[in-house]
Amino acid sequence: MAAAANEPQSVILTINDIEIEVPRGELIVESVKRIGLEIPIFCYHSRMKPVGMCRMCLVDVGFKQPDGSVRMMPKPQAGCTLPADNNMVVYTDTEKVRRDRKGVLEFLLINHPLDCPICDRGGECPLQNNTIFYGPSTTRYVEIKRHLPKAFPLSKYVTLDLERCIQCGRCVRFTEEISGDSQLAFRFRGAMMQPSTFELTDFESRFSGNVIEICPVGALTSAEYRFRARPWDLQTKPSICLECSNGCNTWFDYRVASLVRINGRTNEAVNEEWTCDKGKFGQNYLNSPDRLTEVFVRDGDKLIESNWATAFQQVSVAFQSAGSKCAALVGGKASNEDIFMLKRLFTEAFGSNNLDHRWTRCLPKSDALYRVATSIADFENEPVIFVFGNNIAEEQPILFLRIRKAWFRNDAKVIVACPEACEADTFAHTSLRYRPGTEAVLLGAIHRAATGAGGVDIAEASSITGVGEEAIRRAADAMKSGFALAASRSLLDLRNGEHVVGALSNLTIACNSSEKYNLFATSANEEGARQIEFMPSAEGKNTREILEACASGEMKALWLLECDPLSLSHDNELVTKALETVEFLVVQNHIKSECVQFASVLLPACAFSEKDGTYTNLERRVQRIKPIIAAKGSAKPAWKSFGELLLRMKGDPPPFHAHEVMQLIAASHQKFQSAIYENLEGEGVVIPANQSTEPQAVDVEYTAMEVPSNTP
Amino acid sequence: MITEVGKDVVLPILKGFLLTGKRLFRDKSTVMYPEQKRESYPRTRWRHVLARYENGLEKCIGCSLCAGACPARCIYVEAAENTNEERYSPGERYAMRYEINMLRCIFCGFCQEACPTGAIVLRSDFELADYQREDFVYTKEMLLEPMPVQSER
Amino acid sequence: MPETRLLLKHSGDAAYRSIQGYMDKGGYAGLKKALSMDRQAVIDEIKASGLRGRGGAGFPTWIKWNGIEKEKTKPHYILCNADEGEPGTFKDKELMENTPHLMIEGMIIAGWATQGDVGYVYIRGEFVDCARAVKKAIDEAYEAGFLGKNIQGTGWNFDMYVHLGAGSYECGEESALMSSLMGERGMPRLKFPHAPLPTVAGLWDCPTVINNVETYACAPYILVNGGEWYATLGASTKNSRGTKIFSVSGHVNRPGNYEIEFGTTLAELLEMAGGMKGGTLKACVPGGSSVPILNAEQTMNAVIGYEEMVDAGSMVGSGGCMFLNEHTCIVTFIWRTALFYARESCGKCTPCREGTAWMEQILDRIRKGGGRMEDIELLKEICSQIDGRSFCGLGDAAAWPVAGALKVFPEEFEYFIRHGHSIVDGPEYRRMAPEPLTPAKV
Numbered sequence A: 001m002a003a004a005a006n007e008p009q010s011v012i013l014t015i016n017d018i019e020i021e022v023p024r025g026e027l028i029v030e031s032v033k034r035i036g037l038e039i040p041i042f043c044y045h046s047r048m049k050p051v052g053m054c055r056m057c058l059v060d061v062g063f064k065q066p067d068g069s070v071r072m073m074p075k076p077q078a079g080c081t082l083p084a085d086n087n088m089v090v091y092t093d094t095e096k097v098r099r100d101r102k103g104v105l106e107f108l109l110i111n112h113p114l115d116c117p118i119c120d121r122g123g124e125c126p127l128q129n130n131t132i133f134y135g136p137s138t139t140r141y142v143e144i145k146r147h148l149p150k151a152f153p154l155s156k157y158v159t160l161d162l163e164r165c166i167q168c169g170r171c172v173r174f175t176e177e178i179s180g181d182s183q184l185a186f187r188f189r190g191a192m193m194q195p196s197t198f199e200l201t202d203f204e205s206r207f208s209g210n211v212i213e214i215c216p217v218g219a220l221t222s223a224e225y226r227f228r229a230r231p232w233d234l235q236t237k238p239s240i241c242l243e244c245s246n247g248c249n250t251w252f253d254y255r256v257a258s259l260v261r262i263n264g265r266t267n268e269a270v271n272e273e274w275t276c277d278k279g280k281f282g283q284n285y286l287n288s289p290d291r292l293t294e295v296f297v298r299d300g301d302k303l304i305e306s307n308w309a310t311a312f313q314q315v316s317v318a319f320q321s322a323g324s325k326c327a328a329l330v331g332g333k334a335s336n337e338d339i340f341m342l343k344r345l346f347t348e349a350f351g352s353n354n355l356d357h358r359w360t361r362c363l364p365k366s367d368a369l370y371r372v373a374t375s376i377a378d379f380e381n382e383p384v385i386f387v388f389g390n391n392i393a394e395e396q397p398i399l400f401l402r403i404r405k406a407w408f409r410n411d412a413k414v415i416v417a418c419p420e421a422c423e424a425d426t427f428a429h430t431s432l433r434y435r436p437g438t439e440a441v442l443l444g445a446i447h448r449a450a451t452g453a454g455g456v457d458i459a460e461a462s463s464i465t466g467v468g469e470e471a472i473r474r475a476a477d478a479m480k481s482g483f484a485l486a487a488s489r490s491l492l493d494l495r496n497g498e499h500v501v502g503a504l505s506n507l508t509i510a511c512n513s514s515e516k517y518n519l520f521a522t523s524a525n526e527e528g529a530r531q532i533e534f535m536p537s538a539e540g541k542n543t544r545e546i547l548e549a550c551a552s553g554e555m556k557a558l559w560l561l562e563c564d565p566l567s568l569s570h571d572n573e574l575v576t577k578a579l580e581t582v583e584f585l586v587v588q589n590h591i592k593s594e595c596v597q598f599a600s601v602l603l604p605a606c607a608f609s610e611k612d613g614t615y616t617n618l619e620r621r622v623q624r625i626k627p628i629i630a631a632k633g634s635a636k637p638a639w640k641s642f643g644e645l646l647l648r649m650k651g652d653p654p655p656f657h658a659h660e661v662m663q664l665i666a667a668s669h670q671k672f673q674s675a676i677y678e679n680l681e682g683e684g685v686v687i688p689a690n691q692s693t694e695p696q697a698v699d700v701e702y703t704a705m706e707v708p709s710n711t712p
Numbered sequence B: 001m002i003t004e005v006g007k008d009v010v011l012p013i014l015k016g017f018l019l020t021g022k023r024l025f026r027d028k029s030t031v032m033y034p035e036q037k038r039e040s041y042p043r044t045r046w047r048h049v050l051a052r053y054e055n056g057l058e059k060c061i062g063c064s065l066c067a068g069a070c071p072a073r074c075i076y077v078e079a080a081e082n083t084n085e086e087r088y089s090p091g092e093r094y095a096m097r098y099e100i101n102m103l104r105c106i107f108c109g110f111c112q113e114a115c116p117t118g119a120i121v122l123r124s125d126f127e128l129a130d131y132q133r134e135d136f137v138y139t140k141e142m143l144l145e146p147m148p149v150q151s152e153r
Numbered sequence C: 001m002p003e004t005r006l007l008l009k010h011s012g013d014a015a016y017r018s019i020q021g022y023m024d025k026g027g028y029a030g031l032k033k034a035l036s037m038d039r040q041a042v043i044d045e046i047k048a049s050g051l052r053g054r055g056g057a058g059f060p061t062w063i064k065w066n067g068i069e070k071e072k073t074k075p076h077y078i079l080c081n082a083d084e085g086e087p088g089t090f091k092d093k094e095l096m097e098n099t100p101h102l103m104i105e106g107m108i109i110a111g112w113a114t115q116g117d118v119g120y121v122y123i124r125g126e127f128v129d130c131a132r133a134v135k136k137a138i139d140e141a142y143e144a145g146f147l148g149k150n151i152q153g154t155g156w157n158f159d160m161y162v163h164l165g166a167g168s169y170e171c172g173e174e175s176a177l178m179s180s181l182m183g184e185r186g187m188p189r190l191k192f193p194h195a196p197l198p199t200v201a202g203l204w205d206c207p208t209v210i211n212n213v214e215t216y217a218c219a220p221y222i223l224v225n226g227g228e229w230y231a232t233l234g235a236s237t238k239n240s241r242g243t244k245i246f247s248v249s250g251h252v253n254r255p256g257n258y259e260i261e262f263g264t265t266l267a268e269l270l271e272m273a274g275g276m277k278g279g280t281l282k283a284c285v286p287g288g289s290s291v292p293i294l295n296a297e298q299t300m301n302a303v304i305g306y307e308e309m310v311d312a313g314s315m316v317g318s319g320g321c322m323f324l325n326e327h328t329c330i331v332t333f334i335w336r337t338a339l340f341y342a343r344e345s346c347g348k349c350t351p352c353r354e355g356t357a358w359m360e361q362i363l364d365r366i367r368k369g370g371g372r373m374e375d376i377e378l379l380k381e382i383c384s385q386i387d388g389r390s391f392c393g394l395g396d397a398a399a400w401p402v403a404g405a406l407k408v409f410p411e412e413f414e415y416f417i418r419h420g421h422s423i424v425d426g427p428e429y430r431r432m433a434p435e436p437l438t439p440a441k442v
Helices: A028-035 A095-110 A124-132 A172-178 A211-215 A277-281 A309-323 A336-350 A377-381 A397-410 A425-426 A439-451 A458-465 A468-480 A489-493 A497-510 A528-532 A543-552 A570-583 A594-598 A638-650 A658-668 A668-676 B004-025 B065-069 B110-116 C019-024 C029-036 C039-049 C060-066 C091-098 C099-113 C126-144 C174-180 C215-223 C225-233 C265-274 C296-303 C304-313 C329-346 C350-367 C374-386 C393-408 C410-419 C427-432
Strands: A010-015 A018-023 A060-064 A068-072 A088-091 A156-160 A185-187 A194-197 A220-222 A235-240 A248-257 A258-264 A294-297 A302-306 A326-330 A355-356 A384-388 A413-417 A430-432 A486-488 A556-560 A584-588 A601-604 A615-616 A621-625 B049-050 B075-081 B093-101 B120-124 C077-082 C118-123 C159-164 C208-212 C241-251 C256-261 C281-285 C320-323
Touching: A010 A028, A010 A355, A010 B049, A018 A028, A028 A088, A060 C208, A095 A124, A095 C374, A124 C019, A156 A211, A172 A185, A172 A211, A172 A397, A172 A458, A172 C060, A185 B004, A211 A258, A211 A309, A235 A468, A235 A621, A235 B075, A235 C060, A235 C208, A258 A277, A258 C215, A294 C060, A302 B120, A309 A336, A309 A556, A309 A584, A309 A601, A309 C126, A336 A355, A336 A528, A336 A638, A336 A658, A336 C019, A336 C208, A355 A543, A377 A397, A384 A468, A397 A413, A397 A425, A413 A425, A413 A468, A425 A615, A430 A468, A430 A615, A430 C029, A439 A458, A439 A638, A458 A468, A486 A489, A486 A497, A486 C077, A489 A497, A489 C225, A543 A570, A570 A594, A570 C374, A584 A594, A615 A658, A621 C039, A638 A658, A658 A668, B065 B075, B065 B110, B110 B120, C029 C099, C029 C215, C039 C060, C039 C215, C039 C304, C060 C208, C077 C099, C077 C174, C077 C215, C091 C099, C091 C126, C091 C215, C099 C118, C099 C126, C099 C159, C118 C126, C118 C174, C126 C159, C174 C208, C208 C215, C241 C265, C256 C265, C265 C296, C265 C320, C281 C296, C329 C350, C329 C393, C329 C410, C350 C374, C350 C393, C374 C393, C374 C410
Parallel strands: A010 A088, A326 A355, A326 A556, A384 A413, A384 A486, A413 A430, A556 A584, A584 A601, C077 C118, C077 C208, C118 C159, C241 C320
Antiparallel strands: A010 A018, A060 A068, A060 A088, A156 A220, A185 A194, A235 A248, A248 A258, A294 A302, A294 A601, A615 A621, B049 B120, B075 B093, C241 C256, C281 C320
16 A cells, blocks of 8 residues: 555554564464464464455454554454554453354364274374364264265375365465465365365475475375375484485475475575475485495496495595596586595595586586576565576576565566476466577567667567567566576586577676576585585696596596596586496496496495485585485495595595584685584575676577477 | 280280281182283273274274373374275274384373274283393284284275 | 336337437436546545445445546446346346446546546356346447547547356455456455555456446436436435335235335335235345344335345345245245355355355254254354355355344244145145255144
């Protein structure tokens, strides 16, 4: 309302005879928390719009009259929808309110099956809790309860029990407001109302796991967790998800030393409280029989089980004899500590600088092109966001939720450029669906449209990219006064990736947005490896050169840490040749991968749940993981093995704890100084970006690239 | 002197023998265990049994409430889902594994009290001694009641 | 008082349905007059008339119209609630079929007074004939230049559309109606003080006027004859002015729509409808199924007027007046009412969703002879747990008739529970009662 701007931003109201000052418009259900009270709720969720469906939060409300008397409203009011106002008087615990709560709970329970003993939610169920605190102890319902399908498989991951549903609509609202896929809706009406997918199709969403967590009863349960444990059987520890570069915070629930389920853990700066399905359901490899748990060394054609001492012996001989002709490559799941110690091992003990963590086709030298300037949380308040390249919901699901929130809450203009249909199209201000391979041309056209100079001719670009001129102009119009870029480093996998990224950089500079340029990492600790500079120095070789040198026989020994080049690299032929040819190959991983067959020595590493360490997410937020379950077999954290090898070869005292490694990192990399372990509790620490000079426009060829028709 | 000895020593001894002597003519209160066993009280709580319904289905639904109630943390339950082909209990859920560590158990009976279906009951079998520690972990097979005879389905 | 036919004056005249016949009888004069007046003057005229909403709540119409912001920043919408779903009410049906231009003219006047841009007539899904009649009338109004661009040379544009519902009683609730119109599920939305009034943020968050068919139909008369003239009608009541159409049904000799001035008594209304049929008067539901029931004594003493009816123990409601004769079983009647509400509850809030279904189950059990004495107390408790606790008025509307009947006819319930059959069990009752019936234990 227009008048609100002039009115004071806070109001004074009375709750249970206590006067408090709260921001104008704050909901009563939130205000009462300020004085340590709680109003029971079911349908209300602080991250979604209030609806007032369940009526559990009814409170007595009145208004102070000018003469000092209080006029109570005739009906109780829903605390979850009522905004606080001046002179408001609220009672949360009168006899009348208690009676209303009891009444609502009695209504909810008459058709609830009370199969709590076999319900996965039993023990952590808001309905159980509220019933114990506020509900009636017996029922007066003697009729036959409603019978509906039980254990209906809504999707591969989510099971729906309609009898238990209390129709609070949280799941429906989640898919409408947060994930935006609108997969769930209510069918039928009255007592038969039930949440469901349209036409009972599969519940296809990238975020379907969250509805399990927000369901206040056991109506939506996880198909994987189904009957596997009760809450009191579980032990829970905080953890981090490594499935993508967002670094979502999770709760790791385990029983008898094996993972049972993953739940979202609140971190306002990263994932709020959400998780994607990849993170929630994709961690089963931890219990997989393919886990690498023992040391193996090659004996002719076979790998035979061995021990660390033998392996270290062989490794040190092989790498020392290789001299500087040895190299190391890491994948995305290695921790900061692992990467740093590996770098130390190679530079100090082996005297080699052939190190790399990047697996993209193009490996631009310029550090400026790898900038990340905007944090995940900042995206929420960006007025214009340019999402370029691959499907962001697939690559960075949690960042996608933030960008959607920016649109949903703050009406941000989101321009989506993607060669295929993607979720972000559903809320895009302009959707630019270009032909694969024409990225640079499209960016050139936007450049021309936004600045009137440079780039390429719009009409020509329109015919090449297949994007309408009108759309290009519309997008450029929205972007020309500044925008935040959300693109990922997978763009560098394009054959002209360097030009595409250069064009993006030029566009941000032209639109005065170079401080909002972001080229995000795609794997869990890619950004960490970049910050620790696990990259070749001047005389070192990069990934491609290393693989080529291996293939030609020039490189004698190769160390693969937490990576499977066959799945990471775009050139499988080269990788196969390299792995076959290289004389000595160390594969160190927590799981057996395809390249195991080429290995000379196989070293087991700890998975994230078994080790201590830190990971750096795409916004350079360093977050700590702690060992939760015991390491399997003779696996040990990779950094520990590097320390032991250093001790063996150089006599350096090895670090005993991961925090000592972090101190070493901080000592050699100034920016990590804030990330020592004492500071990492809570939301983690964002380390500063590299000091770089003002980004300069780069020369870019705004040309399309031939895409062979069989390329996906 | 002699009278003193008689009064302070002999007389009490004789009194003592008289008392025990009287008992010779009463019923014996000891039993010849293990040939003979004393009748136990109706609410005796000893060895656990997993009960069955009359039709042979297990009462246990694998809800783990007994494990939650157990102050000695000696019960381990792993549940699984019934299928129509393989049905162990009525409803959706049954206990795939049910183990009690009898060395830890303090026979408090909280498990019996917590059980919503009356599946776990403490009965009167008290002869639980054994030779191996491992043998004290009673598995579901050991705890389950035998199938009722009449229900040869 | 005799019947005062104002809105229904020409309802029997087939020619009146066309714009020509309507204009021959002085139609669109009110609009023409309004267009010549200042917008605020139109609202003042409505204020002077004392017109109150005819849909059931009786909210003063001018306050709604006056609440629309005068400095226009967004489109303004004029909504007509023609989702007449209240059992016993059928006045809007007649108005739309026989005098569609009256309603349309009223809406255009409202549009003029509030700088409206678009009008929607939300018609109940089953009223296909009404929709056809209204659609035809709208087309005629467009042709005659009362709708569309630059209406009557004023430079003001106003469009009007018909929207047919899909068969939901709940969509007669104004916020649910707006949800339905916007293409969402027909569920009510937050209301003041939880959310702004519809006059501030209604349809698509724009200022919206929403009134009943009958309310709009009154506007042309008020404009033509002046608000003060209109206020003389029903002047004998406390605060009810004008005429009200009552849909009289039940055990009367001549059921139908009767338009009466406020201040008429229910007894006179019954007289107009030809008196009772098949027996003496036992009870009356004066304002549609959701208002509390009155017994014969209360009925004969009741004066029609918003405040007067409350004093009598019931409400004017939407004017669906049902007279029940002595052979009516109140338990069965209330069960059937409860069944209606259980089926029509949208399911949004807990008390209404679960409570209405529970009440129906209990009444059904009593009706089938399985009642328990404690059920009476239980029903009263459930009513008090629904009334005022539900999200919208449907919950209250479901609780009032049950609570009312338990208060007015407790002996009928007690008798039914004690004996397993109705107090009025007899051939007349059994002929009327809905199937299936339990065999009477005589």
